[in-house]
Amino acid sequence: MSEVPLELKYTSDHEWLRLEDDGSVVVGVTDHAQAALGELVFVELPEAGSEVVQGDACAVVESVKAASDVYAPVTGEIMGINENLGDAPEKVNQEPYGDGWLFRMRLADPDALDELLDAEAYQALLDELD
Amino acid sequence: MSQRTPLYEQHLADGAKIVDFSGWDMPLHYGSQVDEHHSVRRAAGVFDVSHMCVVDLRGSGGRALLSRLIANDPGKLRSPGRALYTCMLNDRGGVIDDLIVYYFADDFYRVVVNAGTRDKDVAWLRQHAEALPVEVQERRDLAMLAVQGPRARELAAPRVGVAAEAALALKPFTAAMDGDWMVARTGYTGEDGWELVLPAGEARELWQALLAAGVRPCGLGARDTLRLEAGLNLYGQDMDEEVSPLACGLAWTIAWAPADRDFIGRGALEAERAAGSSPRFVGLLLEDRGVLRAGYPVHTAHGEGIVTSGGFSPTLSRSIGLARLPAGAGEQCEVEIRGRRLAARVVSPPFVRHGEPRIAL
Numbered sequence: 001m002s003e004v005p006l007e008l009k010y011t012s013d014h015e016w017l018r019l020e021d022d023g024s025v026v027v028g029v030t031d032h033a034q035a036a037l038g039e040l041v042f043v044e045l046p047e048a049g050s051e052v053v054q055g056d057a058c059a060v061v062e063s064v065k066a067a068s069d070v071y072a073p074v075t076g077e078i079m080g081i082n083e084n085l086g087d088a089p090e091k092v093n094q095e096p097y098g099d100g101w102l103f104r105m106r107l108a109d110p111d112a113l114d115e116l117l118d119a120e121a122y123q124a125l126l127d128e129l130d
Numbered sequence: 131m132s133q134r135t136p137l138y139e140q141h142l143a144d145g146a147k148i149v150d151f152s153g154w155d156m157p158l159h160y161g162s163q164v165d166e167h168h169s170v171r172r173a174a175g176v177f178d179v180s181h182m183c184v185v186d187l188r189g190s191g192g193r194a195l196l197s198r199l200i201a202n203d204p205g206k207l208r209s210p211g212r213a214l215y216t217c218m219l220n221d222r223g224g225v226i227d228d229l230i231v232y233y234f235a236d237d238f239y240r241v242v243v244n245a246g247t248r249d250k251d252v253a254w255l256r257q258h259a260e261a262l263p264v265e266v267q268e269r270r271d272l273a274m275l276a277v278q279g280p281r282a283r284e285l286a287a288p289r290v291g292v293a294a295e296a297a298l299a300l301k302p303f304t305a306a307m308d309g310d311w312m313v314a315r316t317g318y319t320g321e322d323g324w325e326l327v328l329p330a331g332e333a334r335e336l337w338q339a340l341l342a343a344g345v346r347p348c349g350l351g352a353r354d355t356l357r358l359e360a361g362l363n364l365y366g367q368d369m370d371e372e373v374s375p376l377a378c379g380l381a382w383t384i385a386w387a388p389a390d391r392d393f394i395g396r397g398a399l400e401a402e403r404a405a406g407s408s409p410r411f412v413g414l415l416l417e418d419r420g421v422l423r424a425g426y427p428v429h430t431a432h433g434e435g436i437v438t439s440g441g442f443s444p445t446l447s448r449s450i451g452l453a454r455l456p457a458g459a460g461e462q463c464e465v466e467i468r469g470r471r472l473a474a475r476v477v478s479p480p481f482v483r484h485g486e487p488r489i490a491l
Contacts, residue, residue: 038158038159038163039162039163039164041442041449042419042420042421042442042449062420062442064163064164064441064442065158067421067468
């Protein structure tokens with residue numbers, strides 16, 4: 001069973017978002033996604049400062065199997081990226097909700113999070129996939 | 131409806147992630163493809179390759195059939211147990227399949243062909259066998275395991291249905307047979323090891339005995355990264371019916387002599403060789419960060435080529451690939467990955483053999 005932390009928001013593309021105290025969001029891929037991707041060997045992240053629109057392919061995770069796009073879950077600015085993944089992409093497999101985070105964003109519309117899935121809805125989506 | 135090997139239930143019990151491969155439900159990995167890869171480089175791993183097809187050629191016409199159908203020369207097979215790697219070609223010189231031919235007696239050759247091509251291969255063999263005193267027998271009653279790695283033979287020897295002493299005495303690219311068991315010192319990983327053919331009903335017992343002896347179960351994922359590091363071609367990816375052995379690094383498997391051996395595809399190969407226009411088939415080491423994948427364009431000073439196989443090398447911790455480049459292409463090139471051009475260096479495969487890097491990083 002994949003882990004689905006209750007406090008996070010999710011997209012149907014299997015990304016998670018965590019709202020920080022300063023109003024920014026941290027973005028990663030879900031436990032389900034990392035398991036489906038297989039062992040990651042390379043992560044390509046967006047440039048800090050770049051503007052992304054919801055749905056844009058803005059990062060790539062490459063596993064032993066294939067390259068997969070990661071889509072911007074909301075519209076906004078990339079504030080920072082997880083530099084540690086350059087040498088340790090396997091962190092995404094090991095701790096998808098922790099040290100395996102991908103990037104941090106500033107939301108263009110603070111209400112955009114409300115339109116994403118909560119843990120219950122994301123879990124329902126996973127149940128459908130099984 | 132997917133086909134399953136005699137070990138399908140065993141794979142599930144061992145925790146395999148199952149994927150479709152050429153219409154077969156096969157294990158991709160049993161938890162970690164990378165760990166499985168390292169196990170084969172450092173100790174021993176076992177692969178279920180029962181989806182591959184064992185075909186026996188029984189009768190005095192086996193030699194004549196092979197002489198007509200394969201680009202390598204079956205005449206090289208003089209002592210029983212010798213194996214030969216070769217391509218079977220169409221009349222345009224394109225590769226119908228790559229295969230290993232084993233010679234056991236003048237009236238008994240065995241060939242092992244790929245899973246994805248087995249139906250067309252068997253049909254092709256039967257079609258050309260019609261006029262000859264030879265019977266083409268597809269052995270669906272047999273299973274095949276590959277046990278590979280520096281400790282593979284030592285760990286497997288007490289458990290194979292051929293006397294351990296005889297099995298351990300086998301030289302590379304030879305095989306021994308006892309009843310329905312065959313032990314061959316061949317493989318697809320760049321490591322020492324055996325490919326074992328045995329009755330399907332005995333496969334599960336052998337598999338469990340190997341695991342109990344400390345041999346790690348390995349899936350198709352590790353099989354692919356191991357063969358890529360070893361610089362070995364994958365049919366359907368590095369070559370197919372539109373590509374000749376001259377264009378996929380397999381010129382060494384073409385036996386031009388004797389000149390009067392008229393194998394199918396010979397005329398087309400001779401014309402291609404005379405024209406001298408064959409592409410270069412090379413290894414690539416990506417110098418920038420990223421991962422090479424099959425299908426990526428390669429830009430060279432002499433035009434555009436293509437990555438035919440690519441991936442991440444667990445042994446080198448770098449991305450490597452095989453590529454077809456225009457004739458005359460030099461040692462430096464750029465691979466286009468998602469619109470960006472990254473530097474790559476042409477190298478001579480294998481990338482890794484017997485556990486050791488064979489290229490400068």
